[in-house]
Amino acid sequence: MNRNSDDAVLLRAVAAGDEGALRVLFDRHGPWIAARLRRRCNDEEVVADVLSDTFVAVWRGARRFRSDGEPAAWLWGIAVRRLVDRLRRHEAPTPFGAADLDAHATPLASAEEEVLLGVEHGDLGSALGRLSPELRAVVQATVLDGLTTREAARLLGIPQGTLKGRLRRAKAEMRTALVTAGGGA
């Protein structure tokens, strides 16, 4: 094990009780996990707690990592579920960042971003961009973070029924947007 080792190798070392390997993983993955958490919760204290909980969970559960999976995806799965747990425990008010709500006011941006979306998501990107902030938050939690409806409802602080309703509406709106865009192209 050294600083350039593969993530899977590092996880095996962590499973064997190597604290140095955990440190390397933390340095490598801590920053982006923290950044991703910050987009879902604007309380810096909660983000720091969830980040350390995540790596404590990695320390204890590294042997549950299946070596055929993507380590980064596995780490994010742990982190986002820790975030859900943490928000449920403390009954925090829905802690979505101002950016998510402001996004509504500034519809979509530069040509550069349009190009990026063309590459990454195509028409889906602009369809996503047209959703209202509540619907986007639901899509983000269920589709992008892969949470179950119950976990997503907990994260967003809304009842499960409401969440399912919003998810249906989001899908319908995006379908309409995609059909319209497809017809125009």
Next chain:
Amino acid sequence: MSTTAWHADAALLGRYLDGAADLSAAASVEAHLISCAACRERLAHLSPAGDLAPAWARVVAEIATPRPSPALRLLRRFGLSDADVVLLRAARALDGSWTLAVIAVVAFAALAALSNAAGGRALYLLVAPLVPVMGVVASFASFDPLDDLTAATPYSKARVALVRAGAVCVTSVPVVVALGVSVPPIGSLAFAWLLPSLALTLFSLLVMTAWSPAAAGTSAGAIWVVVVAVAHRADEAAAAVDPRLVPVYLTLAGAGAVALAVRLTTAPGGHR
């Protein structure tokens, strides 16, 4: 997910870090980061340095702390305070060797009941009610590593007694009942001893407020031996747990509980 040639540029990563990227751009970045180690590394360089140090310090502190057993973690989830967890962890009567000893002794008594109905039942009846008593006594005996500490801190003696006695009963009673039920000749005796055992446990806790745990254990044990011996001589050991005696044991348990409560509240400095 992502095309191989594409990478998030510094401007986009910067907007993402500032929370200025909208959801679709952010989603693209996030999807890409999962599979691209190079972009993860560049994002780490763009992040403000050092702000993750407190989080890492917490990780180190957390993994250096020994974890309580799964049973204690479960209790903590149900609202047991950290102080009580420490108290339970220090109670020697709750560790594995004690549980093994309980199983061995009760299994021996249960086997005796299989071979010789009358004498074996007497033996089981002699052993079963004393298991919780001995557990409680053992959890207060002087090899408690926290003895000096608990004596010197204003931690309610009644709470110490209740938490430990409760824990001992929860761990030992199911073992004894299960072994009793699994041996047919024991029959209703598998449960019948619970009430006398409650009375004896309360009695030994009461005695411990004045005398040493050893004296409390010995006297409770001696009383029970006498009761079972008398019952065995007169008729059959099971007479010691005859349904007609239920009011007697209930009265004794109630009196013991009241006396214990009075002792613990009026003489908080008394010897445990």
